[in-house]
Amino acid sequence: MNKFRASLVAVALMSALASGAASADQDIVDRISQFGVKYKVTDNLAADHGVDCAALGADWASCNRATITLSNPGEAIDSRDWAIYMSNVHETLKVDSDQFRMVHIVGDLTRLEPTDKFQGIPAGGTIEIPIVNEYWQLFITDVMPRWYVTSGNATPKIIASTDTEDLTTFVEPFGNQWKRTADDQNVLMDAVSRFDKNSDVKTLDAQTLRGQIVPTPAKVDVFAEDADLSVGVKLELDSLSTAKARAIKQSFLQSGISLQKEGYRIVTRTDKKAQGKERAVPGAYTLTIGKDKAEIVGYDQGGVLYGLQSILSLLPADGSNKIATLKASDAPRFQYRGVFLDVARNFHSKEAIIRMLDRLAAWKINVFHFHLTDDEAWRIEIPGLPELTEVGGKRCHDLSEKHCLLPQLGSGPQTDNNGTGHFSRQDYIDIVKYADARNIQVIPEIDMPAHARAAVVSMEARYDRLMKAGKKSEAMAYRLVDPTDDSNTTSVQLYDRTSYLNPCLTSSLRFTDKIISEIQAMHREAGQPLKTWHFGGDEAKNIRLGEGYSDRATPKAGTGLLDMSKEDRPWAKSQVCQKMIADGKVADMEHLPSYFALKVSRQVNAHGIGRMQAWQDGLKDAKNARAFGTEKVAVNFWDTLYWGGFDTANDWANKGYEVIITNPDYVYMDFPYEVNPLERGYYWGTRFSDERKMFSFAPNNLPQNAETSVDRDGKHFSAKSDKAWPGAKGLSVQLWSETTRTDEQMEYMIFPRALAVAERAWHRADWEQDYQAGKEYIGGKTQYVDRATLLSDWTRFANLLGQREMAKLDKFGILYRLPVPGARKVGGKLEANVALPGLTIQYSTDDGQSWQRYGTAAETEVLGKTLIRSVSPDGKRFSRTEVLE
Template sequence: MRQIYILIFIGFISLNCKAAINSQSELANFANGAELWFAVESNLLAEPGTFKGSISLINKSAHPLPGGSADWSIYLHMVRRLNSTEQAGLTLQHIQGDLHRISPTEDFKGLAVGAQSQLHFHSAPWIISYSDFMPRAFIVAHGLTPEIFANTDSEDFSRFVRPLTKPQQLLRNIGDGDKFATMTNQQRYKQQLPTDEPLLTDTQLQQRIIPTPQQSQTQPGSTTISSQWQVNVSAALEQEGQYLQQQLQQYFDGDIALVQAKRKQQIRLALSQTDERMAAESYTLQINADVIEITGADSAGVFYGIQSLLALLPVTERATTKVRLPRLQIIDQPRYQWRGMHYDMGRNFHGFDVTLRLIEQMARYKLNKLHLHLTEDEGWRLEIPGLPELTELGAFRCFDLTEQHCLLTQLGTGPHTSGSGNGYYSHEQYIQLLRHARAHHIEVIPEIDLPGHARAAIKAMEARYQRLNLAEQPEQANHYRLTEEHDQSDYLTVQNYNDNSVNVCLESSYQFVDKVVGELQQMHLDAGTPLRLFHMGGDEVAKGSWQGSPACQQLIAIPDNGVNSVADLKPYFINRVAELAAQRGLALAAWEDGLMATPAQPFAREQFKNPQVVVNAWDNIWEWGYGDRAYLFANAGYDVVQSPGTNLYFDHPQEAHPAERGYYWAARYTDTEKVFFYRPDHLYHNAEFTRDGSAITDLAALLGRELPQLEKPQHMLGIQGQLWSETVRTAAQLEQMLYPRLIALAERAWHKASWEPDKASSAARNDWHQFSQRLVSYELPKLQRSNSGHYLPPPGAIRDNGIVKASTAWPGLTIEYSVDQGQSWQRYQQVITVVQQHVWLRSRLGEVSSRVIKL
């Protein structure tokens, strides 16, 4: 068990320490004046995987904290679990998840004005990133309204986290040593120096659309189009025609006619009428002198042909009257039928508008599956008719230890329901979202994560149970209940919860599942897009769940029901949920660990009656031996979506640097280039490094066994990016994590490059070079024009005898520098001589700039 040590330094204690905080104004004054600081002292401890840190409270307010067991407590968010302890008159206690509490005892001597206290602790695993710390610590007293420590009420980590600069703060005690050194300005400069690959010309850039078409043949000449052109469309393609009309009207700032009669100066949309069968979602695009023809195998193919045409339009600062397009022919079809993006708004809700923008950007790059992670321990994000508590309570976090009005605050929300991460999609908004997705040829896959990761649902249904019990309606109260009063099960999840598993032995749990799935089906029907696939989650169920459940002991005691021990309960639940979905005609999806009978063997596919069972293969830490599960499932007859944590988790940092947001459990970093070079048809070629940064040269030798090969490629549906949101609290942060990695994902999902799997070849390096040029010249400016944010990599720089040299990651980015600590910025165009001590630099494109580096 990890040990926690607390050392307290108390400054001069005045007599006023006997005075309590008696009013709201005094509490607010203390919180506004006092400062709470977090620090990492060392990750390189003797015990691997552990670290030592500290919490400091500096009393800069006008009010002392009273001595003794006064009625005040400090609550803080810490994603690493700190074990309960009592030292020097203070107790430190883990509550649930990331919420911790510091409270005084009779032995506490008080904290005078101007004094400080420092708590040293040990925990695990390491912390090497600022975003591991959460904002909005707060203090409560005498039943007053909680007050947030003002210095922590910020998304600027420098206001409440001490700098991470020393080797023991930046490196992990992992394996035989951390080989992922923190990226320095100097290393980045060398890594980003221009290569020998020639830059694309303007004409080549225009034609290098993303994702790359299967075939593209340029013809002599160009075609000029303007707002005088029309869109010719049949009734069957009216939706696609209206979409193109809207896009061109925005581009030209003029009316575009939508007609059925043919003439010159038209963009003609049509479904294929030939006898030769075209692949689903395929299209041809032909640009001639006075007619542009887009022909699709189906309406989706026509839509993707429209996206390719729009991708050819030059980027303009303002609406233009006419543009020239190259005369060419594109023949194109997707590499995979599943080109997906997973978005977790369960942990932190970011709003309705940013979800609509995500749909629009996915469509632009021909992605077609939006996996919505609607529920989590920290929140339920979809209004369900008939179960109001799910969103009235389950969609909001605040300071309420009874959880009668909201969930326990988590993930930096702080004590108020106005804090970050709160909210949900209303019934009407979800239907609108579905219709928006349908218009963009995107299938929405709703996930209700069960039986683990279900704390929000459990607490909401307990509130419902209590409400109806008080109303003397016990039968209704029990109808959707997800837990039982005398369950003594003892467990702790990866996310540090001990009460997040739905009781799989209660019939009311299945009544709940059926109710939710039924309401989902109705919403999808109301949106005109019937629900086809239900994702049940199924992942990360904590060991020990249901061990102390009386209902489960009763179920186990029943003979011949297939449940002989607690180990049989999870497959029992999976089978029952699958059966409920099958009875509704639905396919089933789950994360890989939800469908594993043993660590090395999936459940038999035949036991599920669903027309399709889709598996997200995610847990591919190579040295742990799970990286072959995508092939195991496909060979067993499941349909597989590659969702690897090592390459396609967009919640991971974009560089090995403490200032980059994200968790790093699967990979130290995942930048846009790494996503671009993912090779889904050659799974084991992606095994390049272990978690400690050791190069993998022979995966089979590393694991000591042969690796299964893909025997049933027809079951490999495609690939999907994942964005989990523990560290992502705002819409702006969300889009910085999404883009442009999503664009690289789309490139690989749609197009198989000729250089695969040899990413070291000159063809591969040239392909990436051209892709990054196109990003800067076309894709990122278009993102900005659509009001979406995005990430920019910082520049690299060196300083030698007053000479500053800088480089950028992607061709075409501007570098700016400041010699007055950011008060003014100048454009860096060549080597500069600087006499000032401090030089700041940043990359810039349009209105977006990178994080600042300092020389």
């Protein structure tokens, strides 16, 4: 055989072997993808039961036990050449099995793989893998779906049993594993405890609710006669721009009110002088509804729109379209009334955002804070920087991350999921136009210098592409990392140094200037000039250097023990940053985030944008608001109240910042509605925030909230501040989307809670007290707050939600959360109630085969196991079912 033929044979043989190996790899992947998976939390108090969480390096020495069970329905698996990838939002610290190990990749992405001691999984067999994780697992959404398997060069596949949004199919019931600590004082919400909680809220009759506008006006007088809008309305909207007039006409039509030339007249005009001294603010209006005509006088176009929305608010759920005659004088409490939406962690569609904006406009929200970028994705097209969306807008299993970011948050190995997606330039312009027509200002947030991994990885892909093309200077233009920086740092959500763009590079400032320029151009084209730039700025730190950890050489009780000599601050080993500090341009590494914020503020000002906004911790090392380049600087204040936020808020206001109240423990909608493991959300700030809690929040007297709520562990706390409080500039409610993957889940988390915050942002209630320096509110002891007035106010509002607003959400196609009813049995009779009176309750005594409408306890006799649920006003949707034994 000659050398040429031998070479051909060798190539053919190698190709055949490779093909065979690839086929074997794919066979393993295909078979494991059919495994059954079960995940069970076994001990959330592991430190109390013999696990040395401190030695494992757990934050505050807190860890939990869980067990993964894999069931093999097919042939035996003997190969060790495979791995299962999953999203672990709490890092796995230990595997109590020598057959497996967990390897943390980046963020929450973790790989479970066999060790050399793996003994295989027999045909039809199962294997249990006990693990120890950091912190606790208290809600089912701590476990992410779409685990996937890889082997060699095979195409990854999702394990079918985890490919679901119904996590109960593979996550075992939590049972009694719902407490964070042994003395956790929270109340688990089941049928009986929920009944007790709801029992003080009575159902009000229609006459009591007649003439009620949401949000509540400053002053209203309701008259005896009704105005009949069923004949249609004639809208006289010369006071509005064409876009705003078109938008409000659409709202009337969608609400079931036709537009008729001879219909009920609604006359509008603007007059800044007509409001009187007290009401002369943007958004103020007077509304007079007579039997034959309504008149709205707005301070501005926003006031006219709000008056028109107040008319729509009065429409009853029964479709009669008869509303009370009345006279209202109204003005907003805060000029900043915001809703924040994160589309970076999981993408949410343009259509869902449009639906949301319609409802926010109806509730007089005037700011949409649009979180477009984070570690997990970049969601807006930027001309000239295609990698930002082509790489940073996608998630898939590409370990090189040259084509996409690695999967996070249960997104799976392919791009056909909510981990992937972005808004085109035109999409964004369309959203801004839509918002502007409804008097909503869009504030884009491009988060930096931390939470910037999507930008960092995308610009590295750009750098590599251009370097290969021999275009070095172009490649360097927007590079966001210093290649000398090999700092070992861990972000709050477990990312490495790629989570932080380097604030010391001129290319980083060139990048920010480019992004500001392009987004400003989009706003200009949309007809809404960009007035505020949101810098982000939060969490630029190494979490391992926090108070919950200490060095093994000098351990502190109750902390996780680490080798602190291996931990760095962000950018600590960047030679560029080291030189800046040596040259005296910045004090130290700690000051770099604020230094970068100051630099960006000057760029923002140079673009003619007069206001910069940030999460307050990103500006903490600046002297005060006057240090920045913009005329105004606002902060989203997100210190948790019971950890001192009732006091630190004053510091920011007294330094000249416009404080937007954004407290996690009251107005974060990514937290669960109630203390029940089946609810969705993170819970680091509180175990629950429902409509009632948000409604009862006092945003302009933060210490007051100590009397009306509890801390994360369900315990009372006390609050006071001796400092002056100039007052908040606004209130914002937030939805971070780590656990919110779909549009349906997004709407579940936002609605109807956002309406409770809209009420507090627009209207100051009688039970809210003025801030008084030195006044201490002690939960469970002091009684400064008028509880009877608060209960009466909430009862009114809860009835408006249950009897009117939920039906409107149905009409607009919003998939809001229906509250789970409370129930108990007394003397063989079923007693049931619901948090939002007016919603229908159903029960079943045959395990859900048939359902009956609940009326009153006197007529409802039940025996044995009973299921209960609430029903949407349109009868198409149901709450989660609760079991009453």
